[in-house]
Amino acid sequence: MRKIEEILADYDIQIRESELMEPAVYDPLTNNIYIGKNSSGIELRNAILHEAGHGILHNQYKVLYHSTAVSHLKMESEANKFMVNYLVQEYLEAYGTDIPINIYDFMRNNRIESKNELLVKSAFLKAGFQHSRKVQRQVTN
Structure with missing residues (x-):
């Protein structure tokens, strides 16, 4: 969690506790991630991590988030990609390629x-994973 907080600090994003029912929400007006x-x-x-993706990637586009269904879905997908890329990088730092x-x-281990699935596969391949054929076999089996 410390590494995540360091990344957030680079973007002046702070984590704050809240009475939320959901796990976390990014508020572009305060540049905070509120956690339940x-x-x-x-x-x-x-x-x-997902909300950090919004804060880092979308803060300057906050008006577009609710403007159309397409822009909303695109931003959600990009936030998921940010989360997946972070988790894959963390895995590769721990176990290598x-x-x-x-x-x-x-x-499953990372819920x-x-x-x-395609974001995970792409992240491993993009990060220089040496066994791309084994990644593909795992996907197709």
Whole structure:
């Protein structure tokens, strides 16, 4: 969590507790990520990373977020991609790129939704994962 907070500090984004029912929400007006008091663990980490994606990638485009369904979905997808890329980079820093990876185990362990499968595969390949054929076999099996 410390590394995430350091990244957020570079963008002057702070994490604040709130009475929210959802795990986390980014507020572009205050440049804060508000987290629910009852949130914890992997769910909270993923929510903070997703909201960090909004804060880092979309702060200057906040007007567009609610302007059309397409812009909203695009920004949500980009925030998910930010989260996935962060988690993949963290994994690769811990384990390297010379070992086979089962992306479904990775997704299950990190509670990444199945709709983000292609983002996970792409992130591993883009990050220089050496066993691209094994990644692909895991996806197609």
